[in-house]
Amino acid sequence: MKGGAKVVIEKHRHEGVFIAKGKDDALVTRNMDPGNSVYGEKRISVEEGDKKVEYRVWNPFRSKLAAAIVGGVENIYIKPGSKLLYLGAASGTTVSHCSDVVGPTGTVYAVEFSHRSGRDLIGVAKKRTNIIPIVEDARYPLKYRMLVGMVDVIFADVAQPDQARIVGLNAQYFLKNGGHFVISIKANCIDSTSPAEAVFASEIKKLQGMDFKPDEYVTLEPYERDHAVVVGVYRAPKDGKDAGADNSTASAAKKDKKEKKAVAMEED
């Protein structure tokens, strides 16, 4: 699809994400692999100066991360240059947009245990060199420790009852101290008998018990029913287990500030 004169691309508040302003506004990312779509999504080509740049439409009905962005989440922490560990990559739909967002200087380590989806994911990664596809069970991070470096952010969308534990395990191995997490929670995957809000609250409590400090959460209506995305910061215990700890003063000050915000959230 040609953007032509009718479409104007504007930067979104989240770095690396854009809005295509035309007849209908659309969330878009800048295509790392111009000329190709990943899952049949629309592409918009616009002239920027003397060159053509291509963007891909990011549909919030097909991606929980896009739904959280459109739903007004304050921070996603996934930005150009980020190292991202993505748990529950499926065929690579949202992973491909994360690949656009982090760009050539970032990396997306994409973990998926279904071999069928894993095949598609590997196909996506062939064209996008910043994606490292890992077809393994995220419950066993030791199996892929040789492939993954320390990361800035973990995004999790495994839709499993033990998701909080899975994220905790992966954070212990791979998430920088002071790094961030973005977790999608599907209430009925965790407990189909309790109201969604109660499930979100209990998941947040579990995360708080594992050195995660949730800062905010957004529900994903109208794009997904009974789903929420929780975002926050990770603080590893001070007993030396935090191999990738960043102990700079600036980072410590930042972490303290975040912690206060999280505490305020707990008290609300």
Ligand code: SAM
């Ligand atoms: N995030 C994907 C997207 O937006 O395109 C959709 C993910 S789908 C809701 C959940 C995925 O997590 C499924 O593909 C499933 O196979 C995968 N999954 C579930 N448990 C897993 C585990 N323990 N390790 C790795 N992948 C897992």
